[in-house]
Amino acid sequence: MKSTHRVAIIGGGFAGLHCAQALANDERFSVTLIDQQNHHLFQPLLYQVATASLSAVDIARSLRAILGKARNVSVLLDTVTAIDSAQHEITCEHGTYSYDSLVIAAGARSSYFGKDEWAKYTFGLKSLEDSRQIRHQVLNALERAERCDDPEEQRRLMTVAIIGGGPTGVELAGAFSDLVRRALKTDYRRIDLNDFRIILIQSGERLLKSFAEEHSKYTLERLQELGVEVILGPRVDQIEEGYLHLNDGQEIKAETLIWAAGVAASPLTASLDCPRDRGGRIEVEPSLAVPGHPHIFAAGDLVTLTDPDGKTVPGLAPAAMQMGQHIAKVLKEDQRLQKTRYAERYQSLRPAYRFRDKGIMAIIGKNAAVAQTGKMKLKGFPAWLAWLFIHLAFLIGFRNKLAVLLSWAFSYLFDKPAARVFSISRGICKDDEPQ
Amino acid sequence: MKSTHRVAIIGGGFAGLHCAQALANDERFSVTLIDQQNHHLFQPLLYQVATASLSAVDIARSLRAILGKARNVSVLLDTVTAIDSAQHEITCEHGTYSYDSLVIAAGARSSYFGKDEWAKYTFGLKSLEDSRQIRHQVLNALERAERCDDPEEQRRLMTVAIIGGGPTGVELAGAFSDLVRRALKTDYRRIDLNDFRIILIQSGERLLKSFAEEHSKYTLERLQELGVEVILGPRVDQIEEGYLHLNDGQEIKAETLIWAAGVAASPLTASLDCPRDRGGRIEVEPSLAVPGHPHIFAAGDLVTLTDPDGKTVPGLAPAAMQMGQHIAKVLKEDQRLQKTRYAERYQSLRPAYRFRDKGIMAIIGKNAAVAQTGKMKLKGFPAWLAWLFIHLAFLIGFRNKLAVLLSWAFSYLFDKPAARVFSISRGICKDDEPQ
Numbered sequence: 038m039k040s041t042h043r044v045a046i047i048g049g050g051f052a053g054l055h056c057a058q059a060l061a062n063d064e065r066f067s068v069t070l071i072d073q074q075n076h077h078l079f080q081p082l083l084y085q086v087a088t089a090s091l092s093a094v095d096i097a098r099s100l101r102a103i104l105g106k107a108r109n110v111s112v113l114l115d116t117v118t119a120i121d122s123a124q125h126e127i128t129c130e131h132g133t134y135s136y137d138s139l140v141i142a143a144g145a146r147s148s149y150f151g152k153d154e155w156a157k158y159t160f161g162l163k164s165l166e167d168s169r170q171i172r173h174q175v176l177n178a179l180e181r182a183e184r185c186d187d188p189e190e191q192r193r194l195m196t197v198a199i200i201g202g203g204p205t206g207v208e209l210a211g212a213f214s215d216l217v218r219r220a221l222k223t224d225y226r227r228i229d230l231n232d233f234r235i236i237l238i239q240s241g242e243r244l245l246k247s248f249a250e251e252h253s254k255y256t257l258e259r260l261q262e263l264g265v266e267v268i269l270g271p272r273v274d275q276i277e278e279g280y281l282h283l284n285d286g287q288e289i290k291a292e293t294l295i296w297a298a299g300v301a302a303s304p305l306t307a308s309l310d311c312p313r314d315r316g317g318r319i320e321v322e323p324s325l326a327v328p329g330h331p332h333i334f335a336a337g338d339l340v341t342l343t344d345p346d347g348k349t350v351p352g353l354a355p356a357a358m359q360m361g362q363h364i365a366k367v368l369k370e371d372q373r374l375q376k377t378r379y380a381e382r383y384q385s386l387r388p389a390y391r392f393r394d395k396g397i398m399a400i401i402g403k404n405a406a407v408a409q410t411g412k413m414k415l416k417g418f419p420a421w422l423a424w425l426f427i428h429l430a431f432l433i434g435f436r437n438k439l440a441v442l443l444s445w446a447f448s449y450l451f452d453k454p455a456a457r458v459f460s461i462s463r464g465i466c467k468d469d470e471p472q
Numbered sequence: 473m474k475s476t477h478r479v480a481i482i483g484g485g486f487a488g489l490h491c492a493q494a495l496a497n498d499e500r501f502s503v504t505l506i507d508q509q510n511h512h513l514f515q516p517l518l519y520q521v522a523t524a525s526l527s528a529v530d531i532a533r534s535l536r537a538i539l540g541k542a543r544n545v546s547v548l549l550d551t552v553t554a555i556d557s558a559q560h561e562i563t564c565e566h567g568t569y570s571y572d573s574l575v576i577a578a579g580a581r582s583s584y585f586g587k588d589e590w591a592k593y594t595f596g597l598k599s600l601e602d603s604r605q606i607r608h609q610v611l612n613a614l615e616r617a618e619r620c621d622d623p624e625e626q627r628r629l630m631t632v633a634i635i636g637g638g639p640t641g642v643e644l645a646g647a648f649s650d651l652v653r654r655a656l657k658t659d660y661r662r663i664d665l666n667d668f669r670i671i672l673i674q675s676g677e678r679l680l681k682s683f684a685e686e687h688s689k690y691t692l693e694r695l696q697e698l699g700v701e702v703i704l705g706p707r708v709d710q711i712e713e714g715y716l717h718l719n720d721g722q723e724i725k726a727e728t729l730i731w732a733a734g735v736a737a738s739p740l741t742a743s744l745d746c747p748r749d750r751g752g753r754i755e756v757e758p759s760l761a762v763p764g765h766p767h768i769f770a771a772g773d774l775v776t777l778t779d780p781d782g783k784t785v786p787g788l789a790p791a792a793m794q795m796g797q798h799i800a801k802v803l804k805e806d807q808r809l810q811k812t813r814y815a816e817r818y819q820s821l822r823p824a825y826r827f828r829d830k831g832i833m834a835i836i837g838k839n840a841a842v843a844q845t846g847k848m849k850l851k852g853f854p855a856w857l858a859w860l861f862i863h864l865a866f867l868i869g870f871r872n873k874l875a876v877l878l879s880w881a882f883s884y885l886f887d888k889p890a891a892r893v894f895s896i897s898r899g900i901c902k903d904d905e906p907q
Contacts, residue, residue, distance in 0.1 A: 075611060076893040092529035099892035101659035111661045114615035131619050166895040176510060180549040184566050224536035226546045436882050440875065447871050457534035458511040460601040 041067040041109075042372060045127060045136035047117050047305065049077050049100045051357035052337030053142035059365030061107030065372050068110040069134065071127075075099055075114050078165060079432050081354060082441070084205060086168035088212035089176070089220070089457045090448055093165045095440045098433050117143070120308045122330050138332050138371075140364055141305060141319075145338035145352065148301030148316060155276045159296035162205060171295065173459040175213070178292045179221070182228050195233045196291035198281055200273055201298035202239025203247070204399040207256055209297060210237040211402040214263040219403075219452040235265045236289060238281075240272040240298075245399055245407065247351070252407040255416050259401045273298075300352070302339035309333065314341045323389035325364050331384055334367070336360035344392045354431070355395045363390040400424045403449070476502040476544075477807060480562060480571035482552050482740065484512050484535045486792035487772030488577035494800030496542030500807050503545040504569065506562075510534055510549050513600060514867050516789060517876070519640060521603035523647035524611070524655070524892045525883055528600045530875045533868050552578070555743045557765050573767050573806075575799055576740060576754075580773035580787065583736030583751065590711045594731035597640060606730065608894040610648070613727045614656070617663050628725045630668045633716055635708055636732035637674025638682070639834040642691055644732060645672040646837040649698040654838075654887040670700045671724060673716070675707040675733075680834055680842065682786070687842040690851050694836045708733075735787070737774035744768065749776045758824035760799050769802070771795035783827045789866070790830045798825040835859045838884070 042065055046053045049072035060066045076097040085091040104110045115129040126135050147161040160171045175197060182194040197213055199206045217233040224230075237244075237260065243253035244260075244267065260267055268283070275282035281289040302317035311327050312320040318341035319327055325340070327333040337357040342350045350356050367387050396410025398420065406420040415423060425445065432438050477500055481488045484507035495501045511532040520526040539545045550564040561570050582596040595606045610632060617629040632648055634641045652668040659665075672679075672695065678688035679695075679702065695702055703718070710717035716724040737752035746762050747755040753776035754762055760775070762768040772792040777785045785791050802822050831845025833855065841855035850858060860880065867873050 074895065075615065092527045093895070094527035094529075094893050097893045099659070101656070102892055105658040112659075113619065114612075115619065131616075164895065165893070169895070177549075180510065181566075184548065184550065221536070223540040224534070224547075436878075439878060443871075443874060443878065457537055458529050458532045458600070460509065460528070460599065460604070 041065060042368070043135065043137045044068045044140065044368060045134060045138075046070045046140040046142060047127070048072060048142035048144055048303075048337070049074070049112075050080070050142060050144050050337060051354045052144075052361040053140065054100070054103065055358040055361035056140050056142065056336065056365050057104060057107065057110050057361075059362045060368065061104065061110055063369070064109060066109055066368070068107075069113055069136075070100060070104065070110060071113045071115050071117060071129065071134075072100060073114070073116045074164070075101070075112075076165075077103060077433060079437075080163075081428060082432070083162055083165075083168050084209045084212055086165065087162060087171035087209065088216050089172050090212065090216075091441060091444050093169060095437055095444065096432065097165055098437060103433060117305060120305065120333075122309060122333060125332065136332075138334070138368055140361075141309075141327070141333065141335040141339065142337045142357070142361065143303035143305050143339060145300040145302055145316075146304075147296050148299040149296070150299055152276070155296065158276050158278050158280075159200070159294040161296050162209070169459075171293070174293050175216075176457065176459050179217075179225065179228070183225050191228065192232070192234075193279065193290045194292045195228065195230075196236065196289070197234070197293040197295065198236040198238060198289050198291040199295045199297055200238050200281075201296065202237055202241070202244040202267070202269070203297065204245065204397075206237055206239070206295075206297040207244055207260065207399050207401060209295060210235050210260055210265045210267075211263060211400065211405075214260075214265055215402055215448075218264060220448075220457070222452075231264075234291070236268065236291065237265055238268045238271070238273060238283070238289075240270070242269060244269070247397060248399070248407055249409055249414055252409065252414065252416060256399070256401055256407060259405045263402050300338065306335070306339055316341075322387075324367055324387035325360055325390050326367075326387065334364045336364055342390070345389050346391060348392045348394065350390075350392045351397075353397070356392055359393060360390060363388075398424050398427070476500060477803070478570065478572045479503045479575065479803060480569060480573075481505045481575040481577060482562070483507060483577035483579055483738075483772070484509070484547075485515070485577060485579050485772060486789045487579075487796040488575065489535070489538065490793040490796035491575050491577065491771065491800050492539060492542065492545050492796075494797045495803065496539070496545055498804070499544060501544055501803070503542075504548055504571075505535060505539065505545060506548045506550050506552060506564065506569075507535060508549070508551045509599070510536070510547075511600075512538060512868060514872075515598075516863060517867070518597055518600075518603050519644045519647055521600065522597060522606035522644065523651050524607050525647065525651075526876060526879050528604060530872055530879065531867065532600055533872060538868060552740060555740065555768075557744060557768060560767065571767075573769070573803055575796075576738075576744075576762070576768065576770040576774065577772045577792070577796065578738035578740050578774060580735040580737055580751075581739075582731050583734040584731070585734055587711070590731070593711050593713050593715075594635070594729040596731050597644070604894070606728070609728050610651075611892065611894050614652075614660065614663070618660050626663065627667070627669075628714065629727045630663065630665075631671065631724070631726035632669070632728040632730065633671040633673065633724050633726040634730045634732055635673050635716075636734075637672055637676070637679040637702070637704075638732065639680065639832075641672055641674070641730075641732040642679055642695065642834050642836060644730060645670050645695055645700045645702075646698060646835065646840075649695075649700055650837055650883075650887075653699060655883075655892070657887075666699075669726070671703065671726065672700055673703045673706070673708060673718070673724075675705070677704060679704070682832060683834070683842055684844055684849055687844065687849065687851060691834070691836055691842060694840045698837050735773065741770070741774055751776075757822075759802055759822035760795055760825050761802075761822065769799045771799055777825070779827045780824050781826060783829065785825075785827045786832075788832070791827055794828060795825060798823075833859050833862070 079096040082096045119128040149155040178194045271283035271285040274284040338352045398408035400406040406424040408415040408420040514531040517531045554563040584590040706718035706720040709719040773787045833843035835841040841859040843850040843855040
C-alpha cells in the first residue's frame with residue numbers, strides 16, 4: 038500500500054476536479070477528493086438557476102458519478118477545518134486524513150470589504166442553495182406584491198438591486214430583465230411587470246472593466262434598452278434590510294439585494310503559514326506549490342499569480358482547469374524523478390504554470406453578448422452564439438448538455454423558462470413579510 | 473362587476489386546476505385559485521424526484537404559467553386558514569376574500585392513525601420539499617456510511633424502511649432498488665451497495681390491495697428479485713428516531729423511515745359543518761356540493777363518495793380531474809338556470825358526478841409494472857410501457873414532457889439518473905449525525 042502516493046484534493050470545483058481527472062487511473066496515486074457538497078457545480082451558469090431559466094440539477098453533477106470509473110479516486114463528503122502541514126494531515130468535521138501531497142482548491146466566497154454584517158442583508162451567488170434562495174426570494178416578492186395594496190410597498194417588493202458590475206452582475210441583470218419583461222409578462226393580474234426595477238450598481242466608471250471599453254459601452258446600452266437602471270460611479274457605503282445607501286447620497290429601497298461585488302479566498306488559506314494578498318489568495322510559486330510547503334499546491338480562485346509570461350492569472354474557470362491539470366503534471370513528474378537520484382534537485386526545477394488565455398465573455402440578453410480573445414472582439418449575435426456554444430461545450434456530462442440545450446431552446450422560442458417553481462416549506466424558510 | 477360570479481378554488485392540484493381550466497375565459501365567472509405553493513405538482517411522479525431520477529422542476533409547473541392566458545382566473549399564493557360559509561368568506565394568512573361559490577380541493581396529507589408524533593421520525597411524500605428531503609436523506613446517509621468505521625452503524629445507515637405497500641410504497645421500493653443497485657453501483661469505494669437494505673412493510677396480506685391478486689403476487693416476486701425485503705402481515709406499533717417496532721415483535725433499525733401508509737383529508741374540511749368520514753373526508757352530495765352548503769363544493773382526495781352507479785370514487789388523479797371538471801359544469805348550469813324562473817328548483821336537480829374508471833397502474837422497476845382497466849389486466853413490459861406513456865401524456869406542459877422523456881431515456885439506456893445532487897446549506901438543514 039505504501040508505494041502509492043496519497044494525494045488529497047480539497048474542493049471539487051474546476052481546479053480540483055480537473056486535477057483528480059488528470060490523476061485518474063494512474064496507479065502511482067491514490068487520490069481523495071474532499072468537498073462540502075456531493076456535486077461539481079458549473080458556476081458560470083449559476084445565475085440562470087437564480088433567474089429560473091435552468092433547474093439546479095442541470096448544472097450540477099454528482100462528483101461520484103463523474104469520478105466513478107477512476108478506481109484510484111475516492112470522493113469524501115466532508116468539510117476541512119484545519120491543515121497540519123508539519124504532520125501532513127488534514128482535519129475534517131468527520132475525521133482526520135493523512136496525505137503525501139495536498140492540493141488546495143477550495144475556491145472563493147463573497148467578501149464584503151470588511152463589512153461582514155452586509156452578508157445578512159444580501160444574497161450571494163456561489164452555491165446551488167444561493168441560487169435557489171434568490172429565485173425563491175424574487176418569485177415570492179412578486180407574489181407578495183400581487184397581494185399588496187400599498188403602492189410604495191409594492192414598488193419596494195418589485196425592486197432588485199445588484200451590487201457589482203462584473204460579469205455576474207451584468208448577466209444577472211440581463212437575465213432578470215428577461216424573466217420579468219418576457220417570461221412572466223402575462224402571469225400577474227394586479228401588478229404590472231413593466232414597473233419592475235432592476236438596479237445595477239458599479240462603483241467604477243464602467244461595467245465589465247476587464248473587457249474592452251467599447252464592450253463596456255455596448256453592454257451599458259443594451260442593459261438600458263432592457264430596462265435595467267445602471268448606476269456608475271458611487272460606492273455602496275451602507276446596507277440594511279432592504280435598504281442601500283450610496284456614498285453620493287442616493288438611497289435605494291429594494292426587497293432583494295444581491296452581492297456580486299467582491300470575492301475573497303476560502304478562509305482555509307489562513308491556516309497555512311504562507312504569503313497571501315489582501316483577498317486571502319495564496320501567492321503561489323510558479324509551479325503552483327505553496328511557498329515553504331513543497332508538498333502543498335494551490336489552484337483556482339484562491340491563488341494569485343503572475344505567470345512567467347507576465348500574465349496575471351484571472352479567477353476564471355479555464356484558468357482553474359489549467360491549474361488543476363498543471364498540478365497533476367507536477368505530481369507525476371515528481372513521482373517519475375523520485376525514482377531517480379535527481380529527486381532532491383528536482384523540487385526546484387518543477388515546471389512553471391503558464392496561463393493559456395482563452396478569452397473572456399459575458400452574456401447580456403437574447404442575442405446580445407460580448408466576447409474577446411486575443412485581438413478578436415465580438416459583440417451582439419455572434420458573441421451570443423459563441424457564448425452558448427462554449428458554455429454547452431464545457432458543461433460536464435452529455436445528459437446535462439442536452440437538458441440545458443433543451444431549456445435554452447424553449448426559452449428562446451417561447452420566452453418561457455421552465456423553472457418558475459419554488460417550494461415553500463412551512464417552518465423552515467422565512468417566506469413572508471417580516472412583521 | 474357584480475354580474476360576474478366569483479368562484480374561489482382552494483388548491484391547485486388535479487381537482488382545483490381542472491376546475492379552473494374548465495372555467496377559463498368564461499366571462500360569467502371571475503375565478504381565484506389559491507394555493508400554498510406557486511406550482512401545480514404532478515404527484516404520481518413525486519417518488520422519482522425522491523429517488524433522484526427526476527429533477528423537481530420536471531414535474532412541477534408554475535400555476536401562473538399554466539393559467540396565464542385564462543384572463544378571468546387569478547392565482548393567489550396564500551394559505552387558507554378558515555372558511556366562513558355564512559358570510560361567504562375565506563380567511564387566508566394574508567387577507568380575507570369573498571366568494572359566490574367555493575371549491576375546496578386542498579387534497580390530503582399523511583395521517584398516522586392518531587400517532588402524530590410519528591411524523592417527526594418519518595418522511596412523508598406529498599410535496600416537492602418532501603421529495604427533496606428524502607433524496608437528501610438517502611444520499612447523505614450513504615456518504616455517512618462511506619465515512620463510517622462501525623459496521624453496525626454502517627448497516628443502519630444503509631437501510632431504508634418504507635411503511636405502506638400501496639402504489640407509493642411499491643414504486644418507492646422499486647425505485648430505491650434501481651438507484652442503489654444500478655445507478656450508484658460504481659460510486660462508492662468503502663461500502664458495498666449490495667448490502668443496502670430496502671424494507672417494505674405492509675400490514676395487510678398482500679401488496680397493492682386495490683389490484684387483482686395475481687398482480688399483488690407478481691409485484692411481490694418482482695420486488696424480491698430486486699432485493700427488496702417485503703414484510704407482509706404485521707403492523708407498525710412503535711416508531712422512534714431510526715427505529716421501528718412491529719406488533720409481531722420484529723425490530724428494524726433504519727436511518728431512513730418513509731411513511732406511505734395512511735392519508736387523511738386536509739384539516740380545512742373540519743372548518744365546515746358537514747358530514748365527514750374517519751379520515752376527515754367530506755361526504756359530498758352526488759353533485760359534489762357539500763351537504764348544507766349549496767354554494768360550496770369539494771373535489772379530489774378530500775371527498776368520499778359512492779357515485780350513482782355504485783362505484784366508490786378512489787383517491788386518484790383521474791377522479792380528481794373529473795371531479796374538478798364536473799364542478800365547473802355544475803357552476804355553468806347554475807348560471808344558465810339562474811337566468812330563468814327554474815333557479816330555485818334547479819338546486820336539487822344538479823347533475824350527479826359519475827366516476828369514469830380509467831384503471832389503475834403501478835410501476836415496479838425497469839420493464840416491470842402492473843395495470844388493470846375494466847377486465848383487462850397487464851403486467852410486465854406491456855404494463856410498463858403503458859405506465860410510461862400514460863404518465864407522460866398527463867404531465868402538464870410540453871417542456872416537462874420532453875424533459876421527463878429525456879431523463880427516462882437516459883436512465884433506461886445508461887442506468888444513470890441525472891438528479892444525484894443535493895445541497896448542503898450550513899446552518900439550515902440538519903445534515904449530519906445527531907450527537
